[in-house]
Amino acid sequence: MAESRFTPDEAARRAIDADLRLDGEDPATDLVEDAVHWVKVYSELLAFKEHLLELSASDIGAMSELDARFDAATDEVLLEHQAARYRRRLAEWKQRLGALTATGSALPVRSSR
16 A cells, blocks of 8 residues: 555544645636646546445445444545535536636647646
8 A cells, every 4th residue: 555645633634624725726727728637636536435435335234343334434424525525626627617718719728737
């Protein structure tokens, strides 16, 4: 498993931070390609969290120990919170992309990434 960049406490704080933005994310960007990038990123993150939630829901019922079910239910709450944040961010970036593309073709584009 890859080494974590965060301590468990930092990871827990990040998991519940509703205002957390990803590194490099600038909601005020005027670049269409940035908005497209973040729509893709949040679409992928949301799909991943929804997949984990589906697995969690199907596996929790099969657990025999009450403690294990409780722990898994705690994980599920965190996953749901993260998925909700990703849904909000995805909606924000889709809205930003729509605003940028509605202004026409004279949009700034980064020359090299």
